[in-house]
Amino acid sequence: MVDLSVKIGALTLANPVMPASGSFSTEYAQVIDINRLGALVAKTVSRNFRAGNPTPRAAEVEAGMINSIGLPTKGLQYFLDVQLPDYKQYTPPLVASISAEDADDFQAMARDISAPGVDAIEINISCPTRKPGGGNFALQANHTRDIVARVRSVTDKPVWAKLSPNAGEIVDVALAAEEAGADALTVANTILAMKIDVASFRPALGNKVGGFSGPAIKPIIMRMVYQISKAVSIPVIGCGGISNAEDVIEYMLAGASAVEIGYINFRNPTAMISIIDDLRDWCDKRGIKRIADLTRAVRDDDMETDIYAAAAQGL
Amino acid sequence: MVDLSVKIGALTLANPVMPASGSFSTEYAQVIDINRLGALVAKTVSRNFRAGNPTPRAAEVEAGMINSIGLPTKGLQYFLDVQLPDYKQYTPPLVASISAEDADDFQAMARDISAPGVDAIEINISCPTRKPGGGNFALQANHTRDIVARVRSVTDKPVWAKLSPNAGEIVDVALAAEEAGADALTVANTILAMKIDVASFRPALGNKVGGFSGPAIKPIIMRMVYQISKAVSIPVIGCGGISNAEDVIEYMLAGASAVEIGYINFRNPTAMISIIDDLRDWCDKRGIKRIADLTRAVRDDDMETDIYAAAAQGL
Amino acid sequence: MTLRDYRYASQPFVVGASAAADFPAHTVVEETLTEVVANDWVNDEYKHLVVTASPKALAVKPGQFFHVLCPSPDQGDLWFRRPQSIYAIDKDAGRLEFLYKCVGRGTHGLATMGPGDKCNIVGPLGIGFSLEPQWKNIVVLGRGVGLATMAPISQLAGERGVGVTAILSARNASYLLSREKFAAIGAAIVPVIDTDGTSAVENVEAILRALIDDGKADAFFTCGSNRLFQVMRRLGKEFGIPGQIAMEQIMACGLGPCYVCVKTFEVDGQKVLRRVCVEGPVFDIQEALGW
Amino acid sequence: MTLRDYRYASQPFVVGASAAADFPAHTVVEETLTEVVANDWVNDEYKHLVVTASPKALAVKPGQFFHVLCPSPDQGDLWFRRPQSIYAIDKDAGRLEFLYKCVGRGTHGLATMGPGDKCNIVGPLGIGFSLEPQWKNIVVLGRGVGLATMAPISQLAGERGVGVTAILSARNASYLLSREKFAAIGAAIVPVIDTDGTSAVENVEAILRALIDDGKADAFFTCGSNRLFQVMRRLGKEFGIPGQIAMEQIMACGLGPCYVCVKTFEVDGQKVLRRVCVEGPVFDIQEALGW
Numbered sequence A, B: 001m002v003d004l005s006v007k008i009g010a011l012t013l014a015n016p017v018m019p020a021s022g023s024f025s026t027e028y029a030q031v032i033d034i035n036r037l038g039a040l041v042a043k044t045v046s047r048n049f050r051a052g053n054p055t056p057r058a059a060e061v062e063a064g065m066i067n068s069i070g071l072p073t074k075g076l077q078y079f080l081d082v083q084l085p086d087y088k089q090y091t092p093p094l095v096a097s098i099s100a101e102d103a104d105d106f107q108a109m110a111r112d113i114s115a116p117g118v119d120a121i122e123i124n125i126s127c128p129t130r131k132p133g134g135g136n137f138a139l140q141a142n143h144t145r146d147i148v149a150r151v152r153s154v155t156d157k158p159v160w161a162k163l164s165p166n167a168g169e170i171v172d173v174a175l176a177a178e179e180a181g182a183d184a185l186t187v188a189n190t191i192l193a194m195k196i197d198v199a200s201f202r203p204a205l206g207n208k209v210g211g212f213s214g215p216a217i218k219p220i221i222m223r224m225v226y227q228i229s230k231a232v233s234i235p236v237i238g239c240g241g242i243s244n245a246e247d248v249i250e251y252m253l254a255g256a257s258a259v260e261i262g263y264i265n266f267r268n269p270t271a272m273i274s275i276i277d278d279l280r281d282w283c284d285k286r287g288i289k290r291i292a293d294l295t296r297a298v299r300d301d302d303m304e305t306d307i308y309a310a311a312a313q314g315l
Numbered sequence C, D: 001m002t003l004r005d006y007r008y009a010s011q012p013f014v015v016g017a018s019a020a021a022d023f024p025a026h027t028v029v030e031e032t033l034t035e036v037v038a039n040d041w042v043n044d045e046y047k048h049l050v051v052t053a054s055p056k057a058l059a060v061k062p063g064q065f066f067h068v069l070c071p072s073p074d075q076g077d078l079w080f081r082r083p084q085s086i087y088a089i090d091k092d093a094g095r096l097e098f099l100y101k102c103v104g105r106g107t108h109g110l111a112t113m114g115p116g117d118k119c120n121i122v123g124p125l126g127i128g129f130s131l132e133p134q135w136k137n138i139v140v141l142g143r144g145v146g147l148a149t150m151a152p153i154s155q156l157a158g159e160r161g162v163g164v165t166a167i168l169s170a171r172n173a174s175y176l177l178s179r180e181k182f183a184a185i186g187a188a189i190v191p192v193i194d195t196d197g198t199s200a201v202e203n204v205e206a207i208l209r210a211l212i213d214d215g216k217a218d219a220f221f222t223c224g225s226n227r228l229f230q231v232m233r234r235l236g237k238e239f240g241i242p243g244q245i246a247m248e249q250i251m252a253c254g255l256g257p258c259y260v261c262v263k264t265f266e267v268d269g270q271k272v273l274r275r276v277c278v279e280g281p282v283f284d285i286q287e288a289l290g291w
């Protein structure tokens, strides 16, 4: 029987499957046994109450969805008083997710959320639709470096930096986060996208543009996980378009140590449990003893680079 | 009956439907009447013969495909001697597509390809998989400005700059191209992506990474067309994931004056013809007299921005 | 190939399967693979779907809903589920019924199903209607799709010996759905239609005032029309009659975390957002601002 | 909703439709909506598909192929067509036949089709086999899927009175597909299988040498095995026997523009890339480097 456990720095997860921030809450306990998950990732919180963006907040697109929720939150105090104890009824490690207006605020938030029971902090520096006050700091390496460094200086908790696929030079951003002391990188948040309703001529989202998630984005994020894993030495967490166990394997081969899963929970609320079971079967069938061995196991070193030689063999 | 004609600067097309470079050749005359198309866009050529990238060159992914063809070409002379006369057997305007090693070479290519019969030049400054010698100049505004300006200085043909969705700041790149004298912007080329075969642990493409096209990418490119159309005053040509007539309408509402169509030709070789027929029916059914009136017709000016007011009405 | 015969991971409880081994006993909501028993047109826009149900699904209460994975009506997949409120619960036969209007791709896809097809539903979801013991007579007001939502609460009232007046609104008589359902529980039926003007706000207001005068309106229930909801809300306020409204909103998760399905409510003069899927779909009529 | 009942634009010629109004008369390739007549298992891996065909599709030549839009085997769509070479052409009945191995999602999806289902194919595509008038006896060598590809050229040879020796290779006797097809045209059949070692390269070489000695090998045709192709190529070179090989490669367009399907060939000592879809799938055996 395969050992499904994985390590993200000092933190050990029973298996590599976590929900993605914003797609999960303890309300999922209504439908699945959430103690089976590798870790629980909470919805992003910011210091004060935020209502979020205007409706409609989501629209279906080919192979996924776009959303512009706008990070609604009841604020940090509510998280600490109500949500944290709620999460701690369950056994998996808890990853808190924070957002802030600026670097100062990120630093203060990281300090204030470092309560007992929080096992890691994911800094959401990459929300594409958050307003006002900017938000997508992960578009640039210098902002990323600054925020990660300041967060690092005030907490002993593992810090995971959640990157933005909208960045033009995502490897540079990843390197900046590593350099500044991030313990892991979550790759990635949603891709900025749009849909217009041809019947009404109106944007499908109240916010006009929104973040794209679901199976459609997987090949793009896969490439980013692959490029980033080659460049950094801290663990990478793959996040984008996972809809079955083979997608998790693919992300691990590309370089991920674990994964976060968003959209597919909406389509099939039992998906994460099924994925964990299927990962076990997939590994057992192939005699893989430790799933962690799949991380960065892509066989790309001996690929044929001569065009004529490649096109002479097989496919 | 609707007037389907559209103008891209001085060039008038009978309808807004063009094939995307690299997905089309006169070989399509085997299966459709290519005289019905708005224009013909040729495969990208560079000065000298290029073999392209190692196989496998394409893989199926959710809602599309990834490819790493690597711009194989028989070279400029062959284009002028053989392909150009071949294209001129057909009535639609011909758009030549060029690629080059550097800005000098782009300038010389633009000059040399400005032969009679070429109705516009699309400069492919955005191929994500072309090697060696770089290629994705459209990642940066300064490279884009430089190349467009130099191309502009040597040709009287309309110049269309094909942008890269991999750019972090695509609006800046678009503005640079406009400033430097581009007559139109093609938005966009493919998105860099990857697939790993979980059976063999190998990248599905010989080139490891490749360009993503097909319905999956439409919401991303739609957002770019929308953002760019708000910023520039030259025509924008939407390209990415179009698979039916409503997708064309959606791109036009977002700001496109015409569209280019790639992937869906592979799935259904009759798709472009069907789209042209369906555009006519769609407009006629709604009493739209000129399809060109749909360009930038998105109704986004009077959208409710107050969150509570929005969520109190309808959806 | 994937290990199971699906592409998108899922581990639904299969109705009729001997053991629910994979499904934690404590969960109240279930992803369930039901089987279609019937799926017939009731008029040119609405279909009536009957599926087999598991014990957990059968525990659904009036006003709750299921999140339905509709098959494709064309060659493309669908990526969101579609919420459908429960229309009837047949505990004896172990069946659930839905009444739905074919509007877009999802519902047109649902319309392609036939007996024996598998239908994946998630539920029961949300907070349904409540029926207070002190109420002797209630008034339900439904229009269009809202009629479906009104049926189970009316039935429950009937079973508990509570008198029901059902004001059924529609474009014309042929869209007065499920009249028999209301008749069967002995409800007083007041059809109001557009073609003869009886569905006009003034007329419905007059009907409601008469019911209030008659002592037939201990509580109000409504769904399906913003116009008619406003009348009920106003009269409810005027006469202090408690009221409940079932709301709709685009949904993604249906379970609470995503915050896609928010609507604005007014509580103590303050505007607040609530999630239709978990804080509703049934809300206090006085707090609602519009259907 | 879309105007037509599809999501992805397409305007196929519908077999049996009275007029081909939308389809330009001059095109030789067609996107065609055929109807499945039969789709039966021939062993545990291969299925035999029979579809109705239009006049243009019936003009297919041995060695040419169709690009088939396979339905989904699961809940997800497929995004590439799958090339399938023609296995039999029944001009009288207006039908085409394919013999395919179920390997991945596409072919497993194809396997779900039943009589009456619509199947969208594009073709005929590519350059097929040529049969020179001076050839009196030919040798065809096929393995696995390659046997399907060998059938129509053997049939054509049979019809033209050309002698055919068919060396049929397989893992074991139960995978020796379409033996009867070759028997029916009076071919001399030489089955070679792995289980008794007869399919070994040395044995096949011996068989071929004997045929050459007997004057039974004016031309070679092969498909389906790299190992066996190499033997044929070597002997062809040694004895100056012309040969043709049908190749496979992953395809996107199937029509020529995309350059996905290239393979390496050697011409006058120079390596060149050729597109399997339009410059093949049938190539000169001496120019090919591997199946």
Ligand SMILES: Cc1cc2nc3c(=O)[nH]c(=O)nc-3n(C[C@H](O)[C@H](O)[C@H](O)COP(=O)(O)OP(=O)(O)OC[C@H]3O[C@@H](n4cnc5c(N)ncnc54)[C@H](O)[C@@H]3O)c2cc1C
Pocket: B315, C065, C080, C081, C082, C083, C084, C085, C086, C099, C100, C101, C102, C103, C104, C105, C106, C107, C108, C145, C148, C149, C247, C248, C249, C250, C251, C252, C276, C281
């Ligand atoms: C709690 C609840 C209970 C419902 N009960 C019923 C019922 O019993 N019978 C019935 O016919 N309908 C019911 N509806 C409405 C039903 O969900 C929509 O008609 C359906 O989702 C439309 O899907 P579509 O793909 O056919 O249409 P689309 O083309 O997707 O949309 C058509 C219209 O429906 C709206 N819509 C789309 N998705 C949703 C969604 N997830 N939720 C709400 N509206 C949506 C769109 O904005 C649009 O106005 C209910 C909705 C909710 C929220």
Ligand SMILES: Cc1cc2nc3c(=O)[nH]c(=O)nc-3n(C[C@H](O)[C@H](O)[C@H](O)COP(=O)(O)OP(=O)(O)OC[C@H]3O[C@@H](n4cnc5c(N)ncnc54)[C@H](O)[C@@H]3O)c2cc1C
Pocket: A315, D065, D080, D081, D082, D083, D084, D085, D086, D099, D100, D101, D102, D103, D104, D105, D106, D107, D108, D145, D148, D149, D247, D248, D249, D250, D251, D252, D276, D281
């Ligand atoms: C000209 C030509 C004629 C062919 N004729 C036949 C035939 O008569 N009978 C038959 O059984 N098979 C034939 N094939 C092979 C057939 O196309 C593949 O078996 C099929 O595409 C596999 O699809 P899949 O989705 O089932 O498998 P996948 O899971 O997609 O792939 C299984 C294997 O098939 C390969 N493959 C995938 N797509 C293609 C493709 N488009 N072209 C070639 N290989 C591919 C993959 O690389 C992999 O090795 C032919 C191929 C070509 C190019």
Ligand SMILES: Cc1cc2nc3c(=O)[nH]c(=O)nc-3n(C[C@H](O)[C@H](O)[C@H](O)COP(=O)(O)O)c2cc1C
Pocket: A020, A021, A022, A023, A043, A044, A067, A069, A071, A097, A124, A162, A188, A189, A190, A212, A213, A214, A215, A217, A239, A240, A241, A242, A260, A261, A262, A263, A264, C252, C258
């Ligand atoms: C409705 C919704 C809400 C989200 N909210 C958050 C959030 O609060 N914080 C965050 O870091 N990411 C948020 N995300 C992004 C997801 O965590 C994840 O990065 C993204 O959806 C990609 O994964 P997927 O393709 O599996 O959905 C949200 C995504 C969705 C769809």
Ligand SMILES: Cc1cc2nc3c(=O)[nH]c(=O)nc-3n(C[C@H](O)[C@H](O)[C@H](O)COP(=O)(O)O)c2cc1C
Pocket: B020, B021, B022, B023, B043, B044, B067, B069, B071, B097, B124, B162, B188, B189, B190, B212, B213, B214, B215, B217, B239, B240, B241, B242, B260, B261, B262, B263, B264, D252, D258
């Ligand atoms: C196989 C293939 C080859 C391509 N070759 C070129 C090319 O030579 N030049 C170019 O500018 N774009 C090329 N592209 C990109 C397309 O022109 C187009 O920008 C992209 O495919 C997005 O459109 P689509 O989603 O409709 O396919 C190629 C795309 C594909 C799929």
Ligand code: FES
Pocket: C250, C251, C252, C253, C254, C255, C256, C257, C258, C259, C260, C261, C262, C275, C276, C277, C278
């Ligand atoms: S639909 Fe997700 S919170 Fe209601």
Ligand code: FES
Pocket: D250, D251, D252, D253, D254, D255, D256, D257, D258, D259, D260, D261, D262, D275, D276, D277, D278
């Ligand atoms: S498959 Fe496109 S050129 Fe052959």
